[in-house]
Amino acid sequence: MSIDDIQHADSRDTTEGRVYTVTGGDWDEVLEEAARDERIVMNLGPQHPSTHGVLRLVLELEGESVTQARSVIGYLHTGIEKNCEYRTWTQGVTFVTRMDYLAPLFNETAYCLATEKLLGIEVPRRAQVIRVLLMELNRIGSHLVAIATGGMELGALTGMTNGFREREEVLHLLEWLTGLRMNHAFIRPGGVAQDLPDDYHEKITSFLKIMDSRLPGYDKLLTGQPIWRNRMAGVGVLPVDACLALGITGPILRSAGLAWDLRKVDPYLGYEEYSFEVPTSTDADCFARYVLRLEEIHQSLKIVKQALKKLEPGPVMVEDAKIAWPAQLTIGADGMGNSLNHVKKIMGQSMESLIHHFKLVTEGFAVPAGQVYVPIESPRGELGYHMVSDGGTRPLRVHVREPSFVNLQSMPAMCEGGMVADVIASVASIDPVMGGCDR
Amino acid sequence: MSPLPENETNPGAELEPTPQPGAPVAGRERRGMFGVHDAGDTTGFGGLRLPAYLPPRAERPYGGWFDEFVDELLAAMAERGIPTSAIRQVTIDRGEITLYVDRDHLVALCQALRDDAALRFELCSSVSGVDYGADVPDRLHSVYHLTSMTYRRRIRLEVAVDVDDAHVPSVVSVYPTADWHERETWDMFGIVYDGHPALTRILMPDDWDGHPQRKDYPLGGIPVEYKGAEIPPPDQRRAYS
Numbered sequence: 001m002s003i004d005d006i007q008h009a010d011s012r013d014t015t016e017g018r019v020y021t022v023t024g025g026d027w028d029e030v031l032e033e034a035a036r037d038e039r040i041v042m043n044l045g046p047q048h049p050s051t052h053g054v055l056r057l058v059l060e061l062e063g064e065s066v067t068q069a070r071s072v073i074g075y076l077h078t079g080i081e082k083n084c085e086y087r088t089w090t091q092g093v094t095f096v097t098r099m100d101y102l103a104p105l106f107n108e109t110a111y112c113l114a115t116e117k118l119l120g121i122e123v124p125r126r127a128q129v130i131r132v133l134l135m136e137l138n139r140i141g142s143h144l145v146a147i148a149t150g151g152m153e154l155g156a157l158t159g160m161t162n163g164f165r166e167r168e169e170v171l172h173l174l175e176w177l178t179g180l181r182m183n184h185a186f187i188r189p190g191g192v193a194q195d196l197p198d199d200y201h202e203k204i205t206s207f208l209k210i211m212d213s214r215l216p217g218y219d220k221l222l223t224g225q226p227i228w229r230n231r232m233a234g235v236g237v238l239p240v241d242a243c244l245a246l247g248i249t250g251p252i253l254r255s256a257g258l259a260w261d262l263r264k265v266d267p268y269l270g271y272e273e274y275s276f277e278v279p280t281s282t283d284a285d286c287f288a289r290y291v292l293r294l295e296e297i298h299q300s301l302k303i304v305k306q307a308l309k310k311l312e313p314g315p316v317m318v319e320d321a322k323i324a325w326p327a328q329l330t331i332g333a334d335g336m337g338n339s340l341n342h343v344k345k346i347m348g349q350s351m352e353s354l355i356h357h358f359k360l361v362t363e364g365f366a367v368p369a370g371q372v373y374v375p376i377e378s379p380r381g382e383l384g385y386h387m388v389s390d391g392g393t394r395p396l397r398v399h400v401r402e403p404s405f406v407n408l409q410s411m412p413a414m415c416e417g418g419m420v421a422d423v424i425a426s427v428a429s430i431d432p433v434m435g436g437c438d439r
Numbered sequence: 440m441s442p443l444p445e446n447e448t449n450p451g452a453e454l455e456p457t458p459q460p461g462a463p464v465a466g467r468e469r470r471g472m473f474g475v476h477d478a479g480d481t482t483g484f485g486g487l488r489l490p491a492y493l494p495p496r497a498e499r500p501y502g503g504w505f506d507e508f509v510d511e512l513l514a515a516m517a518e519r520g521i522p523t524s525a526i527r528q529v530t531i532d533r534g535e536i537t538l539y540v541d542r543d544h545l546v547a548l549c550q551a552l553r554d555d556a557a558l559r560f561e562l563c564s565s566v567s568g569v570d571y572g573a574d575v576p577d578r579l580h581s582v583y584h585l586t587s588m589t590y591r592r593r594i595r596l597e598v599a600v601d602v603d604d605a606h607v608p609s610v611v612s613v614y615p616t617a618d619w620h621e622r623e624t625w626d627m628f629g630i631v632y633d634g635h636p637a638l639t640r641i642l643m644p645d646d647w648d649g650h651p652q653r654k655d656y657p658l659g660g661i662p663v664e665y666k667g668a669e670i671p672p673p674d675q676r677r678a679y680s
Contacts, residue, residue, distance in 0.1 A: 073641065074642040074643065077642040077643065079651065081627075082651060082652050082658060083658070083673070086674050117533055118533070244561050244562060244588075245614070245615045245616065246615055246616050247562060247563055247564070247614070247615075247616025249562075258588075260588060265588075265591055266591065363679040364679075369465065369466050370492075370494070370532045370533060371532070371535075371537075371569075371595075372533055372535060373564075373565070373584050373593065373595060375593075382564060384584065386567050386582065388465070388569055390465070390466035390467060390492055390571070391466060391469075392469075393679050394678070396466070396569070396571070397569045397570075399565070399567035399569075399582075401564055401565035401584070405619060405623075406619070406620075408619075409616060409618060409619050438642055439642075
């Protein structure tokens, strides 16, 4: 376009100067093409109530169908793996419990199992049963949040309020048993921080009663409800071969038909002694994953009942005084605290005890050099800890194979070619926890 | 039953992993105790010298399923024309088997491990990096945890590279799940996975400088004042190891 074209264009004088109305050129073509091609690149998140946390989705849409989808993560990266390298092996527990904040006890257990494998020790039986008990309670809470937030994202708000109501029962119980609702740091290398409170049996039994009375409500509210079923059935399909290629584990893999549950195929903490089912489906869609999570809650309740029967009196920490935490913790008026008897002993009677306490708390224990990989079945799939020691009192490397991180890779495979509303259902059925995903 | 099977039933018995010069070093040399380097040695422990940890080379028979697995792997390698020198060392520690692998043959080896009927490592559980610290030869390790769902076995492959030549071939063509794992390891350790479809940062911002989980990258943090005393950030506190 030359300057003459502009000078011959329509113009009008304004207070800002002369304004031209330019036509011609390729503008008409551009307009015509834009009318034909409805390609829109849409950004969803990272702050959005439907993205299941600080997850950002970049969607390429044609009308309402998704042609390409990519997820962008890292918004919750906190450098926990690196931080663990600067703390003792025991301190690491307080870090890893903050990664997957819906399944903190799984992180603690896997971290401790890996540390114990490096040390070559096995924890006492009562500690093993307590770990199983706490993990299964935690699994119930985690699955309830998965169902609740999934319901919220799909507009089933009563599903959300009910899910969080029941999850509150789980958190209350965990608070009573461990001292904290979340971020417990209760499971430690060598066992657990302290024994369960005296009335644990009544508390857990009354919790089981509440859950037994309320869980059928989910079938009435969601499972049989046509809108819920239509939003989820046949949506976000991921067959078993795609799951294996993408490394997907947990409820997504089981919804595709493979009964792969590490509690069964590679038992740890005596899971082979418990009788429970691994529910599977062959539908491989979002609805199947919802049904499996609900069924896994029932199975976890079954394990909790069996664990209660298996709890026999005994130590909850290894005997080895070079590893076991020296302070006998008691519950004081403020909730938790050191035992006065222990303080009296180290401050007034035994200097060796004081030295021992000081060395173990500040320096920690040395772990023989080597590396291990310990996987456990978290609510979201295989949670693996790759831990390397160079013989020091701090880990040389803690790597977490987070199921949220790996499973989120399946988002494009589930969403591309579908409708934009189904993206929300698919992401909800993956149930990524971004604290774990980004670490 | 004899721990060593007969040659006829043992397809890889005549083959053995060929040792390569330069055994993997997994740790640093330690000096002294209590982590004090800025003051006179009043304890006498300052003269303590501990050599760097070398993962021990496993000897036949390995025990358990490890012998059968290594035999089958060597047979599959012979079938596919992968030299036995691709496996530099076999280490068995705490009931886990580690194969130290030559990077040139990594992808072919993974393909064999995934596809061979007697191996069937269908699932790549995890790819992670390990940095063993400044003075360690081949300090960057890329570690692969493979799972055989058919045989319920787990193995570990480890590739050690120098920090100045941190290139490892990508296994995304064999295990698509390695995509994000390799991006994370590139992001955190600066290991370049050649052949990766889009090797970009994943956890850190795109314009970030450096690779945060390297040992020479500072942890960061600021001193904190507590009841009048100043507590230095964790990486500047006195360390005992």
